[in-house]
Amino acid sequence: MTQPSFGVIGLAVMGENLALNVESRGFPVAVYNRTAEKTKTFMAERAQGKNVTDTYTVEEFVKALAPPRKILVMVKAGKPVDAVISQLKPLLQEGDMIIDGGNSLYEDTQRRTEELEAVGLGFMGMGVSGGEEGALLGPSLMPGGTPEAYDKVESIVTKIAAQVDDGPCVTYIGPGGAGHYVKMVHNGIEYGDMQLIAEAYDLLKNALGLNHEQLSEVFAQWNQTEELNSFLIEISAEIFKKIDPETDRPLVDVILDSAGQKGTGRWTVVSSLELGIPIPTIYAAVNARVISSFKEERVAAKEQLAGPSGKYEGDVQSFIDKVRDALYCSKMCSYAQGMALMGKASEEFGFNLNLSEIARIWKGGCIIRAGFLDKIKAAFKENPKLPNLLLAPEFKQTILDRQEAWREVLAVSNQLGIPVPAFSASLDYFDSYRRDRLPQNLTQAQRDFFGAHTYERVDKPRGEFFHTEWMENS
Numbered sequence: 001m002t003q004p005s006f007g008v009i010g011l012a013v014m015g016e017n018l019a020l021n022v023e024s025r026g027f028p029v030a031v032y033n034r035t036a037e038k039t040k041t042f043m044a045e046r047a048q049g050k051n052v053t054d055t056y057t058v059e060e061f062v063k064a065l066a067p068p069r070k071i072l073v074m075v076k077a078g079k080p081v082d083a084v085i086s087q088l089k090p091l092l093q094e095g096d097m098i099i100d101g102g103n104s105l106y107e108d109t110q111r112r113t114e115e116l117e118a119v120g121l122g123f124m125g126m127g128v129s130g131g132e133e134g135a136l137l138g139p140s141l142m143p144g145g146t147p148e149a150y151d152k153v154e155s156i157v158t159k160i161a162a163q164v165d166d167g168p169c170v171t172y173i174g175p176g177g178a179g180h181y182v183k184m185v186h187n188g189i190e191y192g193d194m195q196l197i198a199e200a201y202d203l204l205k206n207a208l209g210l211n212h213e214q215l216s217e218v219f220a221q222w223n224q225t226e227e228l229n230s231f232l233i234e235i236s237a238e239i240f241k242k243i244d245p246e247t248d249r250p251l252v253d254v255i256l257d258s259a260g261q262k263g264t265g266r267w268t269v270v271s272s273l274e275l276g277i278p279i280p281t282i283y284a285a286v287n288a289r290v291i292s293s294f295k296e297e298r299v300a301a302k303e304q305l306a307g308p309s310g311k312y313e314g315d316v317q318s319f320i321d322k323v324r325d326a327l328y329c330s331k332m333c334s335y336a337q338g339m340a341l342m343g344k345a346s347e348e349f350g351f352n353l354n355l356s357e358i359a360r361i362w363k364g365g366c367i368i369r370a371g372f373l374d375k376i377k378a379a380f381k382e383n384p385k386l387p388n389l390l391l392a393p394e395f396k397q398t399i400l401d402r403q404e405a406w407r408e409v410l411a412v413s414n415q416l417g418i419p420v421p422a423f424s425a426s427l428d429y430f431d432s433y434r435r436d437r438l439p440q441n442l443t444q445a446q447r448d449f450f451g452a453h454t455y456e457r458v459d460k461p462r463g464e465f466f467h468t469e470w471m472e473n474s
């Protein structure tokens with residue numbers, strides 16, 4: 001058996017599946033997990049007869065690998081990653097490389113890269129998307145680090161990644177924390193997509209009264225359309241079909257309406273606030289999860305805060321189509337926000353991101369994989385400096401064609417008292433972005449009134465500031 005030069009630390013499901021994926025592409029692999037029991041079970045149940053070397057101490061793991069070593073760390077983001085790095089660091093030699101494949105905060109990745117590069121070790125922060133199945137059969141990979149570090153892993157990552165019509169779903173993303181930054185935004189967009197789908201579901205179920213079979217059919221049909229074809233729509237159609245064996249009810253109806261989150265959506269919002277790029281749809285999605293978690297409070301509030309209720313009275317099929325249009329328009333806004341955020345981060349942090357390539361590697365393997373990413377890829381290929389996705393000819397026309405339906409869906413939601421925070425945030429984003437004059441002239445006047453913060457004038461060049469003594473002669 002050839003000695004492996006690739007190893008995986010951390011045998012939770014993502015680590016196990018990535019190790020098996022790498023092995024299946026013809027690369028021998030060494031594995032290590034903190035608890036030996038886990039490694040033994042993995043070897044007995046999943047890695048038997050495979051080119052996998054099991055090790056039970058970090059020293060043994062490092063010795064099992066032929067230099068230059070490539071060590072994929074698949075442990076929980078945060079302190080566990082630092083702990084593994086400090087165990088490995090004294091045992092490695094120049095030219096060896098650690099790849100963090102977890103959902104680490106990009107600033108941590110930046111710091112770790114600097115620390116390890118300073119002692120001659122390579123480090124990459126690599127976003128991995130696709131869940132369990134993606135990890136095993138082909139994820140979307142977002143590796144960041146030095147180009148030299150990427151060269152060393154290119155032959156492996158291009159083979160283990162999902163493959164689409166225009167290549168493997170992996171590309172060199174950029175230096176330092178670029179890979180984890182892009183993965184973070186991927187997750188922010190994932191939050192947006194999931195919330196928009198949840199709102200469409202709420203409307204179909206509660207404004208129209210569709211049952212779980214009808215919901216499944218509508219989502220399956222939407223998944224056949226060029227614009228909405230996507231993994232998340234596809235799995236939603238499956239979810240609606242699942243019956244809970246205990247109660248015989250649709251399982252989705254039995255699931256508590258309180259959403260969890262691990263932090264990447266929140267980090268995306270924090271970064272957007274720091275960089276001054278509005279991502280209201282994604283922010284609304286994070287907030288929707290937060291408010292959903294106040295289950296008991298909401299149940300109590302229902303008794304006190306009455307509002308409208310009832311069903312939509314118009315034509316059912318035509319409203320379903322309008323919800324589909326609203327979903328698509330909102331989705332375009334959400335992606336426009338995510339892409340704009342990455343554009344700004346690229347400038348600010350020197351990531352030199354290729355937005356067209358990023359859209360391409362999201363076409364397969366990852367959670368947000370969708371047909372329409374091909375259009376995003378084309379839009380940024382055509383114009384890498386596109387200030388906003390909504391201005392790309394194809395998106396512009398689609399949104400203009402469908403805005404009436406979108407507005408109607410929001411009006412109906414408001415009338416029926418059905419919350420649609422991400423649909424609304426998207427429409428507000430669209431309406432704000434397309435307005436040449438917003439009411440912030442008044443905001444500026446107020447700031448100048450109470451704090452002498454000054455303002456610019458419409459009839460004077462930008463950059464000239466004025467102050468008024470507002471209460472004089474009045």
Ligand code: 6PG
Nearest residue numbers: 129130131187261262263264367
């Ligand atoms: C992916 C996912 C994954 C994420 C989970 C849970 O791309 O494969 O984004 O990385 O960890 O979806 O995220 P939340 O717990 O924050 O929903």
